[in-house]
Amino acid sequence: MTTQTPTRERTGAGGRRPMSFGAASLLVAEREITTQVRSKSFLISTAITLVIVLGGIIVSSLIGGGPQDDTRVAVVAGTADAVSSVEGIEAVPADDAAAAEELVRSGDVAAALVPDAESELGFTVVALTEAPADVLSALSVTPPVELLEETATNDGIRYLVSLAFGLVFMMSAIGSGSMIAQNTVQEKQTRIVEILLSAVPARALLAGKVLGNSVVAVGQTAAIGAVAALGLVLTGQNELLDLLSAPLVWFVVFFLVGFVLVAAIFAAGASLVSRQEDIGSVMMPAMMLVMIPYFVVVFLNDNPVAMTIASYVPFSAPVAMPVRLFLGEAAWWEPLLSLAVLVVTTLGVVAVAARIYTGSLLRTGPRVSVRAALGRD
Structure with a gap:
């Protein structure tokens, strides 16, 4: 007579079942979201941003002048x-x-x-x-004008839309990215990361940080978009709102993928240092990757060649492509191709960032080189 010995499931520390990667990532994401939304600085800065957006639209409408009374x-x-x-x-x-x-x-x-x-x-x-x-201008006889290449928007609207999309992406990416960097270094400096890694894997910790901050950033962007739409309705600019509807949807999609790309870079860079004083040296390259495309889109928005190139560069595509869609300068297939390039690039960067993050998170002391974090030393 034979008896079967029941197999015991592998358990983690304290006799508990180890948490799955997805569950661990969601747990870290929940912690990141809760920490941010409970922060007074975050709430105050978000409220100020929304007030500035609404006030800016109303003031610009008043300065620009609504419908003028007839003479x-x-x-x-x-x-x-x-x-x-x-x-x-x-x-x-x-x-x-x-x-x-x-x-x-x-x-x-x-x-x-x-x-x-x-x-x-x-x-x-x-x-x-x-x-x-x-009166003289209204009474003067003006010959009919035929435009061979008529543009859908004037230069002022073109610049304002480019500036708005660029500012929202840059401020959200740098703001939330800096928060990820500061939290990562603080956890290393206080050795809290050792406690966290005893409960969740390093890759799950990175995934949770990126996911949680992405949710917060997208929420902020959606709130800004809603307030902007409200401002346009209140000022009677319904025609402009209609033109912005589709580009805004594409902007949110591109923003989500682009933010994951930037957040992974910020997290990986911050894991290389162990002191708050050293954050600036590793964060500068990531900030430049966000700021340079912003200036390109804002100052070269009237250059079709530059905008076309920028709409396929991963770091500037989240701004350049929605702007081109708003201006009617992009074919229907271009945002799909640009988004595919952005997704592939993001997956590659996240994979490398995960290796850097995992290889340097527990290393304290002097700054860890990228080569050492990748395990090539």
């Missing part, structure tokens, strides 16, 4: 037809030329059109102290 011009029976179909001119009937001039003197109208038999147009513009430029 009031006095007319008599013989001159009413001259402004009946002119945009920007409100005709104010007067009994005769003398009554029209009296309306000008009283300030009720900006100018008056009175009959003049000697004028080629058949009337004369009467004003009080100076020639009314807006």
Whole structure:
């Protein structure tokens, strides 16, 4: 008679079952999210950002000027037809030329059109102290213009949209990336990381940090987008909002993948040092990778060649491609190809970052070289 000895499941420290990679990553992500959203500095900075976005849209709308009131011009029976179909001119009937001039003197109208038999147009513009430029401009005859390459947006809107997309990505990437770096170094410096690694694998710790901060960054971006949409609605810029709808969706998609790329670099770089004073030296390359594409997109947004190249460079694609989509300069397949390039690059960078992070996380003292972290020394 034979008996079967039951096999015992492998257990971790304290006799507990080891946590799976996914569960460990989610646990670390939850910790990162909770820590950030409970931080007063995070809440205050987010609130200030949202107020600035909303206020900026409202103020720019007021400065730019909404729909302007029509210019009031006095007319008599013989001159009413001259402004009946002119945009920007409100005709104010007067009994005769003398009554029209009296309306000008009283300030009720900006100018008056009175009959003049000697004028080629058949009337004369009467004003009080100076020639009314807006009235003369509205009355002038402009020949029709045919544009061979008509652009959908003017230069001002092009620059503002490029600036907005660039600022949101750069500020979110650098802000959250710096938070990842500071937390990583602090955990090494206080040796808390040794306790964390006794519960979760190093790769799960990295994955959780990137995932948690990505969720926070995307949440911030979504909040900024919602406030911006509210500002456009409140200021009556519904047409601009319609043009931005599809590019905003693409921006969120590109932002999510691009942020994972940047976050992995920040985390891997921070794991190479053990003191807060040394963060700047390892973070500068990552910051430059984010800032240089931002300046390229903002200052070269009117250069089609530069924007096309930037839309396929992984670090600038999250900004350049949505801007090109907004301007109508990208074919339907281009964002798909650009996103594929970004995803492949992100997977490669994350794989290398994971090796660096795992190989240097428990090393304290002097700065660890990338070669040593990769185990090539």
